[in-house]
Amino acid sequence: MDIKEKKIIKPQEVFNLVQYELSINNLGSKTRTRELAQARFIYFKLARKFCRYASLSAIGKQVNRDHATVINGLKKYDTEAKYDPYMNDIYDKISTKLDKQYIPPGRIQDFDMTFERILKRVEILEEQLNKLTND
Secondary structure, eight states, rough: OOOGGBBBHHHHHHHHHHHHTTOOOOOOOSSSOHHHHHHHHHHHHHHHOOOTSSHHHHHHTTOOHHHHHHHHHHHHHHHHHHHHHHEEEEHHHHHHHHHHHBBSSSSOOOOOHHHHHHHHHHHHHHHHHHHHHHH
């Protein structure tokens, strides 16, 4: 898939995908069953990875929780995933789908940033600066 066909993901899209993949009707319900709690932990982890520019409050808002619950859920994901391989399996499955469709926040991995290119760019900028100060 070409980079131009990819897009930036929002917490709502991660929320919808987690609900779809786990066949859950309402991930944001107040129910504390193990299934729903683990699904929320998976959502928190995915949203934190793919929606890096979204605040913890925005991530939590999708499941009717606050930022402190998101922080706690991220910690609990790591703890529970050690003993329940199902969580990592689901996380990996959804993460793979998101990797194919969305641009992760941050620098593009294939960007050519060599020392020589940086030096060349600095030289060009110095020349432009000298022209401005000499005028």
